[in-house]
Amino acid sequence: MEKIRPEEFRQLADYVADITGIAFDQSKSFLIESRLGPLAAELGCANYQEFYSKIKSNRHPRLVNQVIDAITVNETYFFRDQTPFNLLRHKIIPDKIDQKSAGASKLGNDLNIWSAACSTGQEVYSIAILLRELLGDVFKWRIRILGTDVSEAAVMAASRGRYNQAEIERGLTAIQRQKYFKQTGESWQVTDEIRAMVSFRQLNLLKPFKGLSTFDIILCRNVAVYFDKENRKLVFDRIANQLSANGALLIGSTESLFGISDRFQRREYLNSVFYEKQY
Ligand SMILES: C[S@@+](CC[C@H](N)C(=O)[O-])C[C@H]1O[C@@H](n2cnc3c(N)ncnc32)[C@H](O)[C@@H]1O
Incomplete structure (x- = not known):
């Protein structure tokens, strides 16, 4: 493969921004090369212009998803950063339950949660495990935890709910591993009880959200x-x-809504931040 030329970088960076919203400036051209180079080489392209023409030709229907999978950073782990899960456990979910119990007839006993960039599912299963631990008999509640991600490969992995030893050891206690996963050979499969609480689908946050209901809690982290x-x-x-x-909205620990949206009220609880919808 030839090295990427500035005009090829611009073309591909604009295309990637268009399909994922992920912005690369010229200083990150090595990232475009390292992530898309192997895919371009696999397709037998001599340079990035040829690769771009292949993508745009529509003759390779899987290619767009392959580009998305190669570009996105799927780093995640169970109970990542702890703080948001402590907030959910000690503040956000108890408050929601109180609100719903108080107005039972109006609000019902359903709890809808959305993990809006769920990667390979660890965030979603962490919420399901937390609810199982917090509510005990989850069947009294109609719980729906939806995980979505732009990456087809990530959504498929999430939906499978099967993790290797290194993944299962990141963030879960030994008790949680034993209780909520079944070990089969080298991998750990989430139990049916936890799997039944969640669903997954591919969704690009930059395209109109079609067919989504409203949620009590949304996580849009990292x-x-x-x-x-x-x-x-x-x-x-x-x-x-x-x-x-x-x-309630939870965002990443290094992220902020300052200057981004005034539709949320910033709230602090036990030195941790979450956002509440204002309007
Ligand atoms: C670093 S992971 C974060 C996963 C999880 N929320 C966490 O904090 O552990 C970022 C995820 O965002 C997804 N992503 C990137 N662009 C997206 C878009 N436009 N729409 C939806 N998901 C996107 C990536 O595929 C990736 O799985």
């Missing part, structure tokens, strides 16, 4: 950091539309 400011504004505005009144 994804908007890859977007430019305009796209961040767009995504969090759309997310506000999907939250029910007073719904």
